[in-house]
Amino acid sequence: MPISSVEKDLDALTMTIVAEFPVPVRRLWDAYADPRQIEKFWGPPGWPATFARHDMAPGGRSSYYMTGPGGERAGAYWEFLAVEPERSFEVLDGFAGPDGTPDPAMPTTRMTCTFEETGAGARVTTTTSFDSLDDLQKLLEMGMQEGMTAAMGQMDAVVADLASFAAGRAAELQILSDAQVRVSRVIRGPLRSVWDAHHDPALLRRWMLGPDGWTMPVCEVATKVGDSYRFEWEQEGGGGRFGFTGELLESLPPHRAVTTERMVGVEGPGTVNELTLTPVEGGTLLTVVITYPDPQTRDQVLATGMVDGQEMSYARLEAEVLTPA
Template sequence: MPVTDVTTDPENLTLTILADFAAPVERVWTAYSDPRQLERFWGPPGWPATFTAFDHTVGGIAQYRLDGPRGEKSSGRWEFTRIEAPTLFEVLDSFVDNAGEPIAEFPAMRMTLEFSPTAEGTRMVGTSHFESAEALEQVVAMGVIEGTKMAMSQLDTVLQDLRDYAQGKGTRIELLDDTHVRITRLVEGPRDLVWRAHYEPQLMRQWLLGPDGWEMTECTVATEPGQTYRSSWAPVGDTPGQAFGFEGEALLVSAPRRAVTTEKMQGTDGPVTLNDLNLYEEDGATLITLLVEYPDLATRDMILATGMVDGMEASYARMEDLVLA
């Protein structure tokens, strides 16, 4: 992970984050000064950022919101007070309401980000200055440290060419914490078509099959929040195994970028997982990212032990061969 150290200093009213990146200063600066790139890592997994305004000049304003998987929203605003490209910028960072006005009960902070070259790439020192020890304690209690670490763990993907980062590496899994897993797979094809492959039954039946020897026997999709879906599979011929299926509800659908659904085995009370699907396209290839939230560690390990990731890889390979080709 890029974050190597976090220090809170109640005496000097600061929170300092140290991070190292395997990329030159100019490349890291671009990631922080381009709102479309910022959106890919500013929010932690499950809370992607959307910048609705970005005036990267002294006195300019950047406005953003973070959208949680269950419809939660949090919004912030930067006022740029100092810019020295490509090594430093400083903002007044505030929590804001739906109208973009600062929320009085949440502390504002002055945040300085400094970028310097190292033998391996770039070191970033981010220092947030608070008006009181109570304000510092409040932000720490809100989980800012953990959220920042998880958010910046996504930056390696942004700093590399997408194909350099993921091509030929198959389906990869990252254990983010006891209840969150991130699964990624690069496929050769445009995002719009990858989205259709996830939401059009005639396409889903071609690839969403897991290992060879299975067929999809039921496919009801949910294309709007509040709708329910059902998917069932059964072995073909002499293939061993028993028929099974999943069902759930769509919580968020933002085509062709993101969809959040619940999931559980058909005919059971659970366990229920939260599946957060994100699609990002670059130069004709699409990175599929699935963030899965489990109710507890035991459930996470039980489900992963079923060979789920191997089945996903077989399906994604079939998607490339049969649908995207």
């Protein structure tokens, strides 16, 4: 058990949990920054967490739910108030309803996680601040202390696992729900360069091509919220033309962009694609959460080899755009 102390201060309305691990600060930080990793411990045993969104940047937001043994769900969210990479982050921590919206009937707390080196590795100190003594007592009665300590007790195995989350691994697909998937990959390049490669037409034409033998004759990028984009590809020499178009819904450079997407010339609902970029050991963690209109559409798209095509593009991005000549 990595937890070294739990202290409640009823006068200051705080609860502080200290945990220590035999790993560098960078490894401990990445366990919180990477949704694939935080899902493995942020939820007590028997109540695993699923993060449908995780933007670890000032102004960012996390939306997640924990699933109980009987399939019941408990939703929650974080609003990131401050982020100092490898040092600390501060969030508003609240409960959410089934649709992900905040639950006004439940207390909201402020949580700060501070990371520091120790002689044997790294320490994370989690301080939760409550608005009132009533809120503190209510959440403690609901099992908040036991839940957090049990969840953090699972972190040893996560931070010890280096291979599963390292740079150099191919794009990974995870099914989040009946209509939602997440594609993740560590891109070996700095955050701003990876962001620019997704928003500069000249760079996009060099890497976003899928299998070899394709070109990108149309590359119109949306630069402001409300703008439309249009990408079209064709085989070298002509033929096989297809494309996608959509609208930019949200933009938080260089961390997050949300767009709609539908195939050019095809009627009906499309998808919502949420791109998140997060600095991690070895480069930039790229995650794309895709929401489909229904499970059937999701399965049809995945059966086309979509993730394999994305991996070919990401490998080209590293080799031909981000690697110095």
